[in-house]
Amino acid sequence: MAKxxxxxxKSAVKEINQLPAADLKxxxxxxxxxxxxxxxxxxxxxSADERYRMRVGNYRILYxxxxxxxxxxxxxxxxxxxxxxxx
Numbered sequence: 001m002a003k004x005x006x007x008x009x010k011s012a013v014k015e016i017n018q019l020p021a022a023d024l025k026x027x028x029x030x031x032x033x034x035x036x037x038x039x040x041x042x043x044x045x046x047s048a049d050e051r052y053r054m055r056v057g058n059y060r061i062l063y064x065x066x067x068x069x070x071x072x073x074x075x076x077x078x079x080x081x082x083x084x085x086x087x
Contacts, residue, residue, distance in 0.1 A: 002070055004034065004065075006071075026057060051075065053083070060080050
């Protein structure tokens with residue numbers, strides 16, 4: 001299987017930088033793992049959009065997959081209570 005490139009939206013980078021240190025490592029490891037498998041067993045396709053979500057503890061990573069150009073685009077990273085607001 002080909003390796004996907006990871007692109008992170010600027011607003012998602014700001015959200016990642018605000019995470020506590022312990023959660024930051026887990027979230028970054030999960031994002032990095034998406035390059036090898038963009039649809040891991042713990043990801044769920046959101047019904048409203050062509051987006052997926054992955055749970056990492058109390059945080060959610062929302063992302064889109066472009067299979068034709070092998071890109072995973074991270075759209076939002078946030079606490080589970082706020083992750084789906086303003087999408």
